[in-house]
Amino acid sequence: MMKWFGRKPSAESAKERLQLVLIHDRTALTPAEMTALKDELLAVISRHVEIDPDAVQIQLEHDGRTQRLLADIPLRSVSRRRAG
Amino acid sequence: MTAHVITISSGKGGVGKTTTVANLAVALAADGAKVVCIDGDIGLRNLDVVMGLENRIVYDIVDVIEGRCKLRQAMIRDKHLTELYLIPAAQTRDKNAVSPSDMTRLCNELRPEVDFILIDSPAGIERGFRNAIAPADRVLVVTNPEVSAVRDADRVVGILEAEEKRQTGLIINRLNPVLVKQHDMLSANDVLDLLGIQLVGIVPEDEGVIVSSNRGAPVAQDPKSRAGQAFRNIAKRIRGEDIPLMEFGRQDGLWDRIQKMAGGRKA
Ligand SMILES: Nc1ncnc2c1ncn2[C@@H]1O[C@H](COP(=O)(O)OP(=O)(O)O)[C@@H](O)[C@H]1O
Ligand SMILES: [Mg+2]
Numbered sequence: 001m002m003k004w005f006g007r008k009p010s011a012e013s014a015k016e017r018l019q020l021v022l023i024h025d026r027t028a029l030t031p032a033e034m035t036a037l038k039d040e041l042l043a044v045i046s047r048h049v050e051i052d053p054d055a056v057q058i059q060l061e062h063d064g065r066t067q068r069l070l071a072d073i074p075l076r077s078v079s080r081r082r083a084g
Numbered sequence: 085m086t087a088h089v090i091t092i093s094s095g096k097g098g099v100g101k102t103t104t105v106a107n108l109a110v111a112l113a114a115d116g117a118k119v120v121c122i123d124g125d126i127g128l129r130n131l132d133v134v135m136g137l138e139n140r141i142v143y144d145i146v147d148v149i150e151g152r153c154k155l156r157q158a159m160i161r162d163k164h165l166t167e168l169y170l171i172p173a174a175q176t177r178d179k180n181a182v183s184p185s186d187m188t189r190l191c192n193e194l195r196p197e198v199d200f201i202l203i204d205s206p207a208g209i210e211r212g213f214r215n216a217i218a219p220a221d222r223v224l225v226v227t228n229p230e231v232s233a234v235r236d237a238d239r240v241v242g243i244l245e246a247e248e249k250r251q252t253g254l255i256i257n258r259l260n261p262v263l264v265k266q267h268d269m270l271s272a273n274d275v276l277d278l279l280g281i282q283l284v285g286i287v288p289e290d291e292g293v294i295v296s297s298n299r300g301a302p303v304a305q306d307p308k309s310r311a312g313q314a315f316r317n318i319a320k321r322i323r324g325e326d327i328p329l330m331e332f333g334r335q336d337g338l339w340d341r342i343q344k345m346a347g348g349r350k351a
Contacts, residue, residue, distance in 0.1 A: 009267030014231050015274045021231075022238050022278060064280035065245065 023060045027067055034060070041071070050076040085118070087195045090202050090322065091220035092255075095236030097207030099228050100257035103293055104315070105204040106134045107304040111319035113168035114305070117199040120159060122190075123173035124216040125206040126182060132172045136163060136300020146174035149186045155193055164305075169198075179211045184218035191219035200322075209239060217244070222251040224284055228258045229270040234278055241281055253284035255318065260289045261332040272338055285318035286332060287311050 123131035143158040162168035205216035227237035263269035290311035296303040303312040
């Protein structure tokens with residue numbers, strides 16, 4: 001099969017695409033529902049602490065046959081908030 | 085004797101379920117086990133032609149279930165292997181002619197008589213699939229290293245996992261080592277990472293499979309065939325032997341991931 005310069009091997013694309021599809025199949029979460037979940041989660045958290053929405057990372061990952069929702073939510077420091 | 089009931093399933097059609105049943109049956113019987121295969125694909129009978137027994141059919145599974153014949157009368161003996169039998173699917177009925185409890189009852193009647201009962205599941209995850217898995221002690225999921233087959237296999241594994249009652253194992257069929265080497269086909273490791281179940285064997289893409297089904301003589305009987313060797317190895321693993329994987333490229337560490345099947349066979 002043709003290989004283009006800088007192009008990802010097709011097996012790698014297949015694996016990456018399947019990883020996402022299987023997580024959504026297994027959790028019955030569509031990409032749209034996932035976006036809604038992220039937005040709601042951020043809204044709830046921001047009610048209590050100040051966060052930087054652009055630095056937030058929320059994703060589904062799988063390890064064998066278990067799925068987990070991983071959230072990395074950096075908090076803005078309190079001292080800075082008070083000073084400001 | 086208490087038979088071990090193994091159902092071969094996949095979700096997607098055309099991945100090699102019928103081929104796998106015919107070959108594992110032949111390999112197990114050639115090793116001296118007493119084996120009965122059941123074609124669970126009601127309305128789309130196929131296992132008979134793949135095994136070369138299509139001209140011997142008188143009764144089928146629905147005749148047994150509806151009491152038109154004795155179980156024995158629907159068991160067709162193989163042409164070469166005297167301890168290998170087929171119970172054919174009905175061709176003119178549909179899958180609703182059989183229920184999961186019919187399958188369980190039929191297998192319970194057979195269990196004391198044989199070593200292995202291999203059930204060929206139809207594609208899909210509907211009634212025919214439910215019938216086929218109902219009596220199973222173990223379900224072997226067949227897939228191809230290809231996106232739609234892997235996705236469908238994952239659905240089947242998910243359903244089996246939700247029931248939590250039987251062992252599962254994976255057979256990767258039609259692996260093309262050349263494509264894998266040039267990174268244009270998912271490797272066995274990739275498929276295992278994705279599906280997260282235990283591997284039972286890898287069968288290479290092999291023209292001999294098609295030639296042998298033309299003849300109605302499963303490739304496991306051909307000592308020179310690579311696919312035949314792979315099926316014979318899987319049969320040995322089913323019997324609890326530690327058989328190393330054949331080499332197909334890009335499979336570092338794969339041996340550690342293969343299902344340790346010692347004790348897999350029910351005493
Ligand atoms: N390892 C293989 N190499 C080449 N062809 C194969 C292999 N396994 C299966 N096939 C072919 O693929 C087709 C579908 O196989 P089959 O066993 O009927 O699939 P299923 O029962 O899952 O629908 C058949 O033509 C069969 O000969
Ligand atoms: Mg079939």
